[in-house]
Structures are given as structure tokens and as C-alpha cells.
Amino acid sequence: MKLSVLDQSPLLLGMTPQDALQQTTELARWTEELGYHRFWVSEHHSTNSLAGSSPEILATHLAGQTKNIRIGTGGILLPHYSSYKVAEAFRVLETLYPGRIDLGVGRAPGGINNVNLALNRGKLPNTEEYPAQVNDLMGYLHGEDPKQMGIHASPRGKTAPPIWMLGSSGTSARVAADMGVSYSFAHFINGYGGTRAMQRYQSYFKGSIQQTKPLGNVSIFAVCAETEAHAEYLASSLDLAILKIEQGGIRHYFPTPEEATNYSYTMYEKQRIQENRRRMIVGSPDQVKKQIETLANYYEVDEVIVNTIVSPFEERMRSYQLIADAFQL
Template identity: 75%
Template structure:
């Protein structure tokens, strides 16, 4: 089974955005060496807690800092942009780093409601056109002229980055299937219904110029430490962070385990934390390995993307190191 990484460039306590991006770079280098399959970076706007606002730029930087790991976006929020421009951006990346680039796309706003207006010159994006936008994007990536305007996305080449449609519902799964794209389910956003969405994707998949058969994966929060008790202690900071995000109150940084330990939870908040644990795998390497394998079987996929937000950063690195050892990922490194 393949393990991959989703990194949102979280700004940890006491860290600056610049340090968060430096940590993303360090993590990409480490996971490249450890044998992880791909490394995706996200798009978030107008936030004080996540530093990644332009994943195509960050991915370019990371491709130059790594050797073998696939690097991509998780993802580009396509309704805000021109399909032609995104196609040219990723055709250029593919030309610079052949067969190492992934183009993950989504249709979410990527931040507060007004982000939609700011990114679209005061207008709301037309998400109804999203499926046709994706078709257009794939056509441009593969050297076609979908609008018949006598143009092509340059630079041209013999390979193209695969388009991965990101989603947390059955709707996006059906669109990915009908278009013939790859599909990634965000279990770390929605801990329920994902297996049905993935089955819908595989059942309705239609071959395309990009690929002849379905390709899916699932992303999940994972906190791994030497022991179950240590992992639970570290995971308390993510519990608190998710709670504060849902309350609209995560303003400056991701909390530390110490902050979570001293926080006074209401009964309702404790129930919400327990509910959010459906999105998180926590424990020792042996326990986490077993649960990741169970999740892969549940989704019927052979790739799981790990999103580990742990403070301090050294514990975040250790989480990925322990997973690599448990799954013997270094065997994938040539």
C-alpha cells in the first residue's frame, strides 16, 4: 500500500508564516527520503493559521527541493480561475519535472465567504460550470483545443499531469467518474459516507483521454507517536484546533498540547470532539498501521494520504517517520 502526504502549512504556536513554509519544505524533503508516494499542498485564503495560499507556487518550490516524490496541489480551487491558465501553469511544471506532478482540484471557496468575491472581482463564481471546466482543463492538458479557438496550452509535451478531483461527498465522486478523472475523498473533512462515494466513483467511471480505469485515494488526519498515551496527548491539540475551527474561533495559531490540556471543555464540546475523532487516527505505530489498513480496505483503495498536524514540529516529523518505519516505505526509494 502507498502512503502519501497532505500538508496545509499550519502555523504552529510561536511560529511565523515564513517558518510554517520552511517546515513544509523540511517535511517534503524528509518524506521524499522516507519513501512516501506523493506530497500535496493546499489552497487557503485570508487565514492566520494556514500559510499555503498559492499551492502552484509552493509545489514548484517543493519539486525543486525533492528528488523522487510526486508533488501536487490538494488542491487548486478551479472555479476561481481560467482552465486555460491552470493548464498552462501545469504544462510548464510537467515540462520541468516530467511525471512527478499532480493537479488536484476542488470547488470550495477556500476561506471566508468574501474570499469568493475577492478572487472573482466582486462576483460569485459559477460552480454550476465546474464539470465543464474540468473537462476543458483535461483537454487543454492533453494538447486539445476544446473551444475550437485555434490555441493550445503550452509548452506541449508527451506527458500530462493527472487531474485529481477532490471531494467530501457523493456529488463530486459522480462528477469525477463521468469526466474520467482520478478521485480523492477527504475523510479528514467528512468522516462519514466516504466508502459509498468511492464506490459510486468506481461504479460509474468512464474512460477518458487521461486514464482508462478509476484511480482513487483517501486522506485522513493521523497522529502517531511511540505509545498510544503519547499519541493521545499530542492529538489533544488537534482536537482543540478542530473544535475552534468549527466555532469560528481559531484566530492566530494551532494550539499546543499544553493549551489543550488546560482548556475547560463543556459537555457539548466534549461530544463534538468525540464526533470529530471519526476523522482522525491516533496511536502507536502498530495501532495506527492497523487502522490505516482498515481504512484502505473500507474505501477499497491502495493509497492513503496522511495529514498530521502536531505541535511542536519535531513531533510532526516523528509521526511521519514512525509511519514510514511501520509500513517499511524506504523499500520504495530507489
């Protein structure tokens, strides 16, 4: 089974955005050394605790800092952008690093209206156009002229980065199947309905210029430590972070385990934490390995993407190492 990484460039206590991006770079190098298959970076706008707002630029930097690991976006929020412009950006990336680039795209425009307006020159994006955008994007990536405008996405080349459609619902799964692209379910965002979405994707898949068979993976939060007790201690900070995000709290950094341990939770907040644990895998190496294998079996995929956000940074590095060692990558 393949293991991969999703990194959101989180700001930990005392860290600056520059520190967060440097940690992402260190993590890409480290996980490549450990044997992880791919490394994706996300797109988040107008946030205080996540530094990754332009994944195509960050992916370019990371590809130059690594040698073999696949580098990609998890993902580009396509409704905000021109398919032609995205295609050209990734044709450049593919030309620089042939055979190593993934183009992950998402249908959801994001949850902040003013950001959506700023990205679209005062208008809200039309997600109903998303399937047509993906179709155009694939055509441009493969040297076609989907709009019959007498143009092509340059630079041309013999290879094209594969499109991965990211989703947390059955809607994206069906679009990915109809378009004939790969599909990644964000279990770390939605702990319900993922297996049905993946089954829908696999059942309705239609071949395309990109691929002839369905290809899927699943992403999840994971925290691993030498003991279950220490893993639970580290994961408590992620519990609190997710809770505060749900409550609309504005934070400038991800909480520490000490802060989470000293936090006074209401009964409702404790229930929410337990519910959100459906989006996480926490435990010792053997426990995490077993849970990841179970998750992959449920989804009927051979790749799981791990997203680890704990403090301090050394514990994040260690978590990825323990998981890699458990799977003998």
C-alpha cells in the same frame, strides 16, 4: 500499499508564515527520504493559522527541493480560475518536472464570501460550470483545443499531469467518474459517507484521454507516537484546533498539547471532539498501521494520504517516521 502526505503549512506556536513554509519544505524532503509516494499542498485564503494560499507556487518550489516524490496540489479551487490559465501553469510544471506532478482540483469555492468575491472580481463563482471547467482543463493539458479557439496550452509536451478530483461528498465522486479522472476523498474533512462516494466513483467511472480505469485514494488526519498515551496527548491539540474552527474562532496559530490539556471543555465540546475523532487516526505505530489498513480496505483503495498537524514540528516529523517504519516503506 502506498502512503502519501497532505500538508497545509500550519503555523505552530511562535512560528511565522515563513517558518511554516520552511517546515513544509523540510517535511517534503523528509517524507521523500522515508519513502512516501506523493506530497500535496493545499489552498487556503485569508487565514491566520495556515500559510499555504498558492499551492501551484509552493508545489513548484517543492519539486525543485526534492528528486523523486510526486508533488501536487490538494487542491486548486478551480471555480475561481480560468481552466486555460491553470493548464498553462501545470504545463510549465510538467515540463520542468516531467512525470512527477499531480493536479488536484476542488469544486467547493471556500467558505468566506469576501474571499470568493476578491478572487472573482466582485462576483461569486458558479460551481455548476465545474464539470465543463474540468473537461476544458483536461483538454488543454493534453494539447487539445476544447473551445475550438485556435489555441493550445503551452509549453506542449509528451506527458501531462493527471487530474485528481478532491471531494468530501458523492457529488464530486460522480463528476470525477463522468470526467474520467482520479478521485480523492477527504475523510479528514467529512468522516461520513466516504465509502459510498468511492463506490459511486468506481461504479460510474468512464474512461478518458487521461486514464481508462478508476484510481482513488483517501486522506485522513493521523497522529502517531511511540505510545498510545503520548499520541493521545499530541492529538489533543488537533482536537482543540478542529473544535475552534467549527466555532468560528480566529486563531493565529495551532494550539499546543499543553494548551489543549488545560482547556476547560463543556459537555457539548467533549461530544464534538469524540465525533470529530471519526476524521482522525491516533495511536502507537501498530495501532495506526492497523487503522490505516482498515480505512484503505473500507474504501477499496491502495493509497492513504496522511495529514499530521501536531506541535512541536519535531513531533510531526517523528509521527511521519513512525508510520513509515510501521509500513516498512
